[in-house]
Structures are given as C-alpha cells and as structure tokens.
Amino acid sequence: MEFTTRPEIAGTFGVATSTHWIASAVGMSLLEKGGNAFDAAAAMGFVLHVVEPHLNGPLGDMPLLIKPSCDTVPTMVCGQGTAPAGATIAQYRAQGLRRIPGSGLLATVIPGAFDAWMLMLRDHGSLPLRDILEPAIHYARAGHPTLPRVAATIAGLAGFFREEWPTSYDTWLPGGAAPQPGALMKNPALADTWTRLLAEAEAKPGRETQIEAARDAFYRGFVAEAIDRYLRDACVMDAAGGRRKGVLTGQDMAGWQASYEAPISARYKGWTVWKGGPWTQGPALLQSLQILDGFDLDAMDLRGADFVHLVTEAMKLAFADREAYYGDPDHTDIPMSTLLSEKYAEARRALIGDAASVEQRPGRLAGFETWTDAALRHATEDYVSGGGTGAGEPTMAHLSQRRGDTVHIDVIDRWGNMVSATPSGGWLQSSPVVPGLGMPLNTRAQMFWLDEGLPGSLTPGRRPRTTLSPSMARGPDGTELAFGTPGGDQQDQWQLIYLLRLVHGGMNLQQAIDAPLFHTGHFQESFYPRPVRPGHLMIEPAFGEAVITDLRRRGHAVEVAEPWTVGRLTAASRNSDGLLRAAATPRLMQAYAIGR
Numbered sequence: 148m149e150f151t152t153r154p155e156i157a158g159t160f161g162v163a164t165s166t167h168w169i170a171s172a173v174g175m176s177l178l179e180k181g182g183n184a185f186d187a188a189a190a191m192g193f194v195l196h197v198v199e200p201h202l203n204g205p206l207g208d209m210p211l212l213i214k215p216s217c218d219t220v221p222t223m224v225c226g227q228g229t230a231p232a233g234a235t236i237a238q239y240r241a242q243g244l245r246r247i248p249g250s251g252l253l254a255t256v257i258p259g260a261f262d263a264w265m266l267m268l269r270d271h272g273s274l275p276l277r278d279i280l281e282p283a284i285h286y287a288r289a290g291h292p293t294l295p296r297v298a299a300t301i302a303g304l305a306g307f308f309r310e311e312w313p314t315s316y317d318t319w320l321p322g323g324a325a326p327q328p329g330a331l332m333k334n335p336a337l338a339d340t341w342t343r344l345l346a347e348a349e350a351k352p353g354r355e356t357q358i359e360a361a362r363d364a365f366y367r368g369f370v371a372e373a374i375d376r377y378l379r380d381a382c383v384m385d386a387a388g389g390r391r392k393g394v395l396t397g398q399d400m401a402g403w404q405a406s407y408e409a410p411i412s413a414r415y416k417g418w419t420v421w422k423g424g425p426w427t428q429g430p431a432l433l434q435s436l437q438i439l440d441g442f443d444l445d446a447m448d449l450r451g452a453d454f455v456h457l458v459t460e461a462m463k464l465a466f467a468d469r470e471a472y473y474g475d476p477d478h479t480d481i482p483m484s485t486l487l488s489e490k491y492a493e494a495r496r497a498l499i500g501d502a503a504s505v506e507q508r509p510g511r512l513a514g515f516e517t518w519t520d521a522a523l524r525h526a527t528e529d530y531v532s533g534g535g536t537g538a539g540e541p542t543m544a545h546l547s548q549r550r551g552d553t554v555h556i557d558v559i560d561r562w563g564n565m566v567s568a569t570p571s572g573g574w575l576q577s578s579p580v581v582p583g584l585g586m587p588l589n590t591r592a593q594m595f596w597l598d599e600g601l602p603g604s605l606t607p608g609r610r611p612r613t614t615l616s617p618s619m620a621r622g623p624d625g626t627e628l629a630f631g632t633p634g635g636d637q638q639d640q641w642q643l644i645y646l647l648r649l650v651h652g653g654m655n656l657q658q659a660i661d662a663p664l665f666h667t668g669h670f671q672e673s674f675y676p677r678p679v680r681p682g683h684l685m686i687e688p689a690f691g692e693a694v695i696t697d698l699r700r701r702g703h704a705v706e707v708a709e710p711w712t713v714g715r716l717t718a719a720s721r722n723s724d725g726l727l728r729a730a731a732t733p734r735l736m737q738a739y740a741i742g743r
Contacts, residue, residue, distance in 0.1 A: 149658035152733040160561050162729035162742030163187055164717040166202070166554045166633060169291060170194045171731070173282045174558055175741040177274065184558040185213065185271040186279060188566035189264045193283035193341075195554045195570060196586075197334060198291045199737075200319075201300045202552045202633065204573025205337075206258040206374075206581070207589045210423050212410060212617045212629070215271060216563035221421050221619045223410045225610075226263025226570075227591070228256045228403055229475075232607045233394030236597050239605065244387060247593045247605065249675025250577040251385025252378065252393030254590035256611060260570050261365050262405040269358045271564070276348055276357050280341050287338035287585070290331030294737065298328045300576055311384040312579040315587065319575055336585030343369065362404070370584065371400040377581050386577075386675055395588070410619075413487060415440055416650050417623030422616065422639075425473040425481045425602075428673070429616040432639040434465035436646075437492035438499075444651045450663065450690060452697035458647065459667050459684055459703070460499045462640055464508060466670040471509035471522035474602025475610040481602060482512055503702035505681040507670065521601050526671050526679045553615065553633035557719040559727050565719070567617035567629035569638070593675045614673050618642055622649075625723035632716040632732075636673050640666040641714040656718045656730035663689035664714040680704070687713050 156162055161184075163174030173194045174187040182190075188211070196205050209226035234256075239247060247254050268279065301308075302325040308316035318334065319325070326332045347364045348357040364370060375397030382392045410421040413433035420436065422429030438461040447454045468486055476483070485491055491510065498508060507526045511519050553571035572589035580587050594612055595605035603612050616638045617631040628649075632641050641664055648659040668683040684703040686695060688710055699705050711734050719729040719740070731738035 149654055149662065151657045151661050153657060155655045155657040156729040156740045156742040158727055158743040159725055160727075160743050161187070161559065162719045162727045162740065163191065163558045164719055164729040164731045164738070164740035165191050165195065165556045166715055166717065166738045167195060167198050168737065168739035169198050169286065170556070171739045171741045174556070176282075177278065178560055180274065180278065182274040182278065183272065183562065184560040184564040184566045185267050186274045187560070188556050188558045188568055189268050189272065190279045190282055191556050191558070192260070192264055192568060192570050193280060194286060195556070197283050197286045197337065199294065199297070199554050200334070200575045201297050202574065203554045203570045204575070204589070205261055205586045207260045207570060207572025208256070208258070208591050208613065208615065209260040209263050209568060209570040210427055210613070210615050210617060211263060211267065211566060211568035212421060212619045213267060213271065214565040214619060214627070221410055221565070223408050223423050224263045224267050225406050225408055226259040227426060227610045227613055227615070228259035228589075229608050229610050230256050230592060230595065230605060231395045231399040233396070234592060234605055234607055236599060236605050238394065239597055242391060244597060246597055246675060246677060247595055248385035248387040248391075249593045250590055251383055251391060252381060252578065252588065253385065253391050254592045255393050255395045255578065255588045256592045257395065257399050257403045258573070258589060259405060260572070262362060265358050265362045266405040269355050275354055276361060277345060280345055284338050284341050287334045287341070290333040292329050293326040293332040295328040296735070297332070298326050301325045304576055314580040314582050315575065318580045318585060334585045336583060338585070340370065340584050340586070366403070367401045371397040373583050374400065374581055374588070381579070383579055393588075411483065411487070413437060418620055418650060420618065420620045420646065422618060424476055425483055426475045426610045426612055427616050428469050428473065428612070428614050428636070428639055429618070430473065430483060430486065431462070431465040431469045432616070432618070432643050433487055434468060434492070435461045435643050437487060437489065438464060438496050439647070441493065441496045444647060447651075449648055449652045450694070452694045452701070455665055455686065455690070455694065455698060456503070456701055456703070457499065458644060459665070460504060462643065462667060463504055463669050464495045464498060466636070467507050467509040467522070470525070470671045471519045472515065472602060473612045475612070478606060478609045479602040482515060485512060486510070501701065503682050503684070505702070507679070518601060521598060522671070525596070525677070552635065553638070555617070555631040555633055555715070555717050557629040557631065557717050557729070559629065559719045559721050563721055563725070565619065565627060565629050565721070567619055567631050569615045569617045569631050569633070571615050571633070594673050612673075614638055616642070620646065626720055628718065628720045630716065630718035632714060634715060636668070636670075637666040641716055645716055645718070656720060656728050660716045660718065660730050660732050663687040665690070666713065685713065687711070
C-alpha cells in the first residue's frame, strides 16, 4: 500500500482544496452557507490574494475551468489579459531591450483575474457579492499569520523596496519592519479597496447588477483610474537593471473583459483530459499523453528509472513544440490539430531512445519552419540577465524566495458543479504596489518575444502564452476530476505525472500526490531571463539512490531536490454515485483539503 501523509478526504456534501488552509476553510464555509462551487472558488481566490501575496494578487491573471453539473464538458473562463495598446516590439526595442524584463512596469498586461471571477459569479454563482468578498476583507484588515516564505521574501527585499519601490515598502514593511513568520500581517489599503468596491456595487439593486457594477468600478472606475494615474508618471527599477515606465492605461482596461471558450481535449487509456488552448501551456500535457500512449506504462514501476526516463523524454518533446508553436489562437493560426494527431505523436514517439536527449527538438511542420528556427535560435542564444529583482517564477521552495509563483483551487459541491482555477501574477516581489489600492500589477508580458512574426511575439491585444494550466478529466468509470498545481513551467509536468499515477498506478488522490515527483528544465523557461538547461532533471530523493544513479547513467543531468520540495498539487473528484474526494500536497505545509 502506498504511503500517505494524510487521509484522502471523502464525503457527499462538498469538497474544497487549495494551496492555503485558510482559503480552503473559507471555501468550505461558503458551501456550508448554501453557496455552490462557483461561489466557494471565488471567495477562496480573493482570500489567496491576501494570504499568499508572493504567489498571486488581484491585478494578476487566471485561467479557470468550470463544469456546471448540467454540462457534460468543461468551459474555460479566460482571465488572461492582453498586451496594452502601447506594448509594441518597436517601443520595447527602442529602450535597448532584447527581452521583456521579469519585473517592473513594462511587463504588465491588462489585469484579468478579477473579471474572470466576476464573469463566473454573474452567470453561475448564487450568493451575493458581499459573501464572496467579506472573507478577504476580514483577513486583509484583521490580519493573517505570515507564511515563512512571505516573511523571508519581504525581508530579503526590504532595502530594494525602500530605495526603489516606496509604495511596496509602505505596504509590506509597515513601520519599517518586515513581518515575522507567524505574526499577523495586514493590508488595510486592500481591505479599503474591496470595501469601496462593494459599497459602489451595492448601491445598485440586484445580485447580477451589483456584480456588473463591481466590474465597472474595477475596469472603468476608481481602480482603473488609480492605475492609470500611477502609471502616467511612475518610472521604476526592473529586472533588466533600468528604470522604465509602463505602457498600460485606463483605456486599455476599459476595453477588455474576460470571456468563455471551449477547452481542448485528448483521450488516453479511456480517460478524457481537458486543458486550455495554446495560449496556455496546457496542450503540452495532452501532447505528452499522445506520445506516451504508444508505450506500456502498466508494465512499469512508477517509481523506477524507466518510468522517469520515458516521461521526461516525452515532456521534452512536447515542451519543445510549446516553444515553437503555442500562442494566442485569436491572433495566429496554431496547428493544434496536427500537434495532437496520432500520426504526429507516432513520429515524436520514435525519437525517444535509451539515452537522455540534450537537444531541443521541436517538430518541423511544413509552412511553420520560421517558428521552429526561432525556437531553436532562442534556445541557443547567449542571453545575460541584467540583475534586478522579482525576475520570473520559481518551481518550488528550493529556488529563490524573491521570485513569484502561483496558487491553485479545486472545488466540487453536492450538486456536482466543479471548478479548477490557477490564479497567479501580481506578486509582491515583481511589481510596485499601486498607491491607494494595496495591490501590485502583474508581469505576464515577460512571456512575449521581441521578435516579429512568431505566435509569441509581443503584439497589442494579444494574450501572452501563459504557464497557468488548470485541468479536468473524466475516467472510464465516469469519475470526474479537477486538479492542478502552481509551479510555472512545471505545472503540466507534475500534473502529467500525477494523472499517470491515477491511470496506471491505481492510487487514490492523496497517494498520487504524496508519491515522489520530478521535472525537467531542459527546454526554454517561460520567465525572464529565459534560461535553458539541456538534459536537466530535478528529482526528489525518495526515488532512491539506485534510480538516481541509473538516470545519471542514461545521461540525465540529475539535480536531487531537498526532500518533499517538488510539486504543490491539489485535486478533487466526483464518482458517478456522487461520492466526493479531495487531496492536497503536504509539501511546504500550506495546502489543505476540506470536505464532508
């Protein structure tokens, strides 16, 4: 029997799981109040902005998959904002940039998370907006226990904030002192922002009208006005080592709104798996499944070197295609049907050998050769980081505490409504706090390239190809699954391994989460300064020395992580008879699953 650190939660009323215990408890409280999964997920999201400010914020971005109980397939809610009208390659190149900095103001796109929550709530929620926002207002005003990583992040940036980002210094170091681990941390300006927004919304009659009023206040009212006013004059230090102004305006915000779209899917061993389109990295998980479909994983030890090697090599191929072909399909014709075809998967499968590949090997599709050439050029050019702060997004605790990450939420209610959401961006360490709002801007534009003619080229109105990637799946017995994780480029790697353990290992949700994890940094990272580490493989030591030695023998550049530091998965499921289950990772001692 597989070891677990905690029980798999089970019941029939509802389950809520997330990357912070307070958010999970808030979600369950909304279900107890009579709310549905959509109400609970939104309340959890706003609380996570408060309690994990180093991992996400209200001015960040978010894709979320929702599945109302009456629907047979999920729907994607796109909370990924687009590049502002002034975000042109010429504008950025004129400032001497070869790539977009990972922090500061030039990396900001239109904030998308807030409107995605509001759109979902308007159409699928049931509780008043006050019920959704009051928990976040409480924790922002009354305080919450400071996570050790939050305390360390703020302490490490105290001097930088004082000298370069004074609004952040005032917000995160009130009175000039960094918060201590476990001490109460407050954000009264954020509480005031939500209190004012709620007051303006409640001046209107009716639940849906109030939600629309909140959207107006955020994107066309006082929130947008505060952002516009700040960005007209602000010129701040960024990760490229220079002080630069942003290009986002209130007009950009007024012209954007969240939207619905169909996810894409693939079949694997009787399962159907749904992911976001190629404006996310989600299709890389589907491509990996297509490649692996030709191998007998049932015959493999899921803790063995053969399994780790095979899955790693499949992911290298899928993520090489991510770099060459993924982007906003509203702006570029992405050959997704070809990339997900069995014929293409067969050709990719044949590239996997006994030795670890150290090459970047995107598929070379006819008519798209310039994209492939660009991906190979990016992977081989000698980029040099300009220093600065807040650059990029780490994978886990074993990396820099000055870099942002992500959070995740899964909720299923007693009626069978499901949500899987991955909010991110607006990290306290990567952009200054907007005066009066208590929240920093996002830096998702760092994923664009400053080269013309590519699916990921910086273009006004285009979505950056994000790493954010919630998941849903349905098993051959009708079990429905919502799952996901923070972790930047590692999100779809850890989720792939997790799913394979459910399909081939017969594990329950918690067992599959607790099992040791691995990932590769072989391909081009999505975050500034966009490094490449050929052949890299990070693995948890619980795999054992014999497996690690075998992998090194095959040519993998193995990096052994500290114990229990890879992956932040959460998951929830619903059987066809209505039995609900949930699980959360013990790693970092933050995530929690609650249900009954």
